[in-house]
Amino acid sequence: MNKSTNPIGLFDSGVGGTSIWREIHNILPSENTIYLADSKNAPYGQKSKEEIIELSIKNTEFLLNQNCKMIVVACNTATTNAIKELRTKFDIPFIGIEPAIKPAANSTQTQTIGILATQGTLNSELFHKAVLDYKDIKIVEQVGHGLVKLIEEGSLESAEMKKLLQDYLTPMIKANIDYLVLGCSHYPYLIPQIKEILPETVKIIDSGLAVARQTKNVLVTQDILNNSSQKGNTLFYTNSNPKVLSSILENKYDVEERDF
The missing domain is CATH 3.40.50.1860 (Rossmann fold)
Structure with a gap:
């Protein structure tokens, strides 16, 4: 058939x-x-x-x-x-x-990349196996607590969303990341706001x-x-x-x- x-x-x-x-x-x-x-x-x-x-x-x-x-x-x-x-x-x-770690890890110039993902993804066996392939790269992991909930509530542009993103991305900027990997399919809808926070030199990758x-x-x-x-x-x-x-x-x- x-x-x-x-x-x-x-x-x-x-x-x-x-x-x-x-x-x-x-x-x-x-x-x-x-x-x-x-x-x-x-x-x-x-x-x-x-x-x-x-x-x-x-x-x-x-x-x-x-x-x-x-x-x-x-x-x-x-x-x-x-x-x-x-x-x-x-x-x-x-x-x-899965989070697009490979293209970020292969392209980084600062040897430091950031990953914004859910707790479930970052804790998973599949994610840990993927990270093991890049021991020479510093990977700054951040759980996006509350981001999915706000998107599901229709609060994409809320003040709370902006504050959470600022809190999550600031340590990554200080760590000198040059790639940010979005490890959740909800997060591409946050790209315009993320771009307002990140330096222009940081590239954003989703899957x-x-x-x-x-x-x-x-x-x-x-x-x-x-x-x-x-x-x-x-x-x-x-x-x-x-x-x-x-x-x-x-x-x-x-x-x-x-x-x-």
Whole structure:
């Protein structure tokens, strides 16, 4: 059976994974997509590994019931804690998202890079393994406590957000970082504010484009790329207030609230 017209499923602990969806949609406009925002359980970063695995399985099963041909785990915390279990349990291609340490570590001139991520990502075994490859590089880690919560509440431009970012980034600036790695799919929405705080010499890296390219590669390899010349359909589901997801999407798409 030809699965090429089946949708790509994406899930995140909330609205942040739409930053990944945008990149995928940009390079694969013909693909049908279904995005699942598990905002009711956000943030994942403060949950146990067992809880994250359980939620990731639940989200995957929802998307598989919609006949998705591939699942993009558009959440750093879910990827670093659960993707191994998902690949074992389900016979479907999975694409994960991890902090882009490699390009930052390979390009740094000051031998110092910063990583802003959730507690769940920074504590994960996958992250610790990745860091071990760069023992000669100083990595300044910072947990972004409260950032996801504020984004999920629709408080992107709040005074509280600005203060948190200032508190988190100032030690990195003092440590002389020249790259900042964003280790959470919510954080690209903070880039304009982050740029106001960081010196112009500091480059910001997120994983979105790399994930989109990997998605395309796997679709081609598995022979399930949608070659239609028509624009794909997109469905957005959330189990919380749909207004926040609609706002992140600039009210260009319908968002359906579902209890899952």
